[in-house]
Amino acid sequence: MRAFADPTEILLRTKVVERFLSYVRLDTQSDEASATCPSTAKQLELGRQLAAELTSLGLSGVGEASPSMDANGYVLAELSGNAPGRIGLCAHIDTAPQFTGTGVSPRVHERYGGGPIEVGEGIVIDPTETAELAECVGDAIITTDGRTLLGADDKSGIAAIMGALEILVAEPSLRRPTVRVCFNPDEEIGRGANRFPLERFDCPVAFTADGGFTGEINLETFSADKAVITLTGVSVHPGTAKGKMVNALTYAGKLLASLPMAESPECTEGRDGFFHPVNISGDAAACRIQLILRDFDTAVLKERGRRLEALCAALRAEEPRLGVRLEVTEQYRNMHDVLSGHPETAALLERAVRAAGIAPNLKPIRGGTDGSRLTAMGMPTPNLFAGGVNFHGPAEWISTRVLAQSTCAILNLVQLYGERG
Numbered sequence: 457m458r459a460f461a462d463p464t465e466i467l468l469r470t471k472v473v474e475r476f477l478s479y480v481r482l483d484t485q486s487d488e489a490s491a492t493c494p495s496t497a498k499q500l501e502l503g504r505q506l507a508a509e510l511t512s513l514g515l516s517g518v519g520e521a522s523p524s525m526d527a528n529g530y531v532l533a534e535l536s537g538n539a540p541g542r543i544g545l546c547a548h549i550d551t552a553p554q555f556t557g558t559g560v561s562p563r564v565h566e567r568y569g570g571g572p573i574e575v576g577e578g579i580v581i582d583p584t585e586t587a588e589l590a591e592c593v594g595d596a597i598i599t600t601d602g603r604t605l606l607g608a609d610d611k612s613g614i615a616a617i618m619g620a621l622e623i624l625v626a627e628p629s630l631r632r633p634t635v636r637v638c639f640n641p642d643e644e645i646g647r648g649a650n651r652f653p654l655e656r657f658d659c660p661v662a663f664t665a666d667g668g669f670t671g672e673i674n675l676e677t678f679s680a681d682k683a684v685i686t687l688t689g690v691s692v693h694p695g696t697a698k699g700k701m702v703n704a705l706t707y708a709g710k711l712l713a714s715l716p717m718a719e720s721p722e723c724t725e726g727r728d729g730f731f732h733p734v735n736i737s738g739d740a741a742a743c744r745i746q747l748i749l750r751d752f753d754t755a756v757l758k759e760r761g762r763r764l765e766a767l768c769a770a771l772r773a774e775e776p777r778l779g780v781r782l783e784v785t786e787q788y789r790n791m792h793d794v795l796s797g798h799p800e801t802a803a804l805l806e807r808a809v810r811a812a813g814i815a816p817n818l819k820p821i822r823g824g825t826d827g828s829r830l831t832a833m834g835m836p837t838p839n840l841f842a843g844g845v846n847f848h849g850p851a852e853w854i855s856t857r858v859l860a861q862s863t864c865a866i867l868n869l870v871q872l873y874g875e876r877g
């Protein structure tokens with residue numbers, strides 16, 4: 457294999473930066489309140505542009521002649537291999553609903569000198585607070601102008617994949633399996649996997665380029681359950697309530713107070729899980745508490761459900777007239793549960809990053825990704841860095857060197873799968 461470890465080569469030979477700058481200028485913000493797919497029609501504009509770019513790169517379609525976007529806004533393309541096997545490369549088109557993506561005006565700061573970067577609108581990125589920036593002295597840094605997010609999440613992933621395709625097309629002697637690409641809408645609102653054309657894509661393994669700074673690899677996400685507790689009291693006029701009323705709100709308060717504070721999101725980090733009440737509604741007669749339960753260890757997560765049931769049982773014992781119902785439903789599972797059965801996937805991804813001259817930084821994600829859902833749906837899909845930092849806000853930035861490093865890692869990964877056959 458020819459190890460790609462020089463980001464400068466990628467910056468000189470491909471249009472990764474030019475592509476990235478054109479992608480971020482298009483507003484592709486997704487919308488949780490929308491019922492359509494994609495959630496916003498504006499995502500289709502970038503989708504069409506990507507299908508056209510993949511076509512002009514000379515890629516073919518998946519099950520059709522040319523790269524195309526399906527009715528749900530998923531862009532599919534294929535680069536046929538010169539070795540057996542198939543792998544998928546994925547990135548998402550949308551940007552986060554949390555901050556505006558309208559009128560993104562990227563600023564390129566050539567040869568970063570090491571000090572704080574004044575982005576605009578009072579936004580400053582300071583290397584003493586953002587340690588990654590201190591590692592980027594001499595790089596070209598792309599920021600916003602302070603009014604919008606940048607959208608490196610995940611347009612850097614799209615650009616990094618496109619850069620890798622450019623090199624693979626230019627160098628047909630590089631040993632590669634068939635590479636299938638999917639750029640999907642609505643990851644940021646948790647729907648990226650919903651209409652993923654999994655059967656058509658038909659890859660035994662895929663990788664999302666949707667991670668952060670250089671070297672980041674995500675093989676683990678939370679396992680997640682949702683819990684709903686419904687409390688039903690006895691409603692009586694308060695003037696004549698003595699000995700009769702059972703106030704659902706009083707017991708809701710007791711239940712919330714009995715949750716272990718040390719196992720809340722605000723008191724946990726790293727590999728610790730939590731109970732997190734997210735919503736309460738109702739009145740003295742009846743009320744409903746919604747919680748989310750999170751843990752990396754799925755067995756410990758299930759234990760959280762049982763502990764919640766024990767708290768509910770304690771309320772029933774204290775007040776037998778109170779109705780207490782608990783419903784726990786699965787949201788998503790740690791992709792490690794499946795990936796642990798495919799140790800070669802993680803090993804090849806780590807080798808690809810090392811071959812790019814970078815130390816892999818294995819980070820469990822305290823959340824879920826499209827990859828955790830796709831993995832559970834049968835396609836193991838770990839996540840690889842795409843370079844961005846400070847996602848979802850106006851201080852978002854990326855170093856073009858790190859963007860090109862992501863392309864290097866992808867190229868190494870494709871070749872490792874080509875060798876493996």
Ligand SMILES: [Zn+2]
Nearest residue numbers: 609610643666
């Ligand atoms: Zn993302």
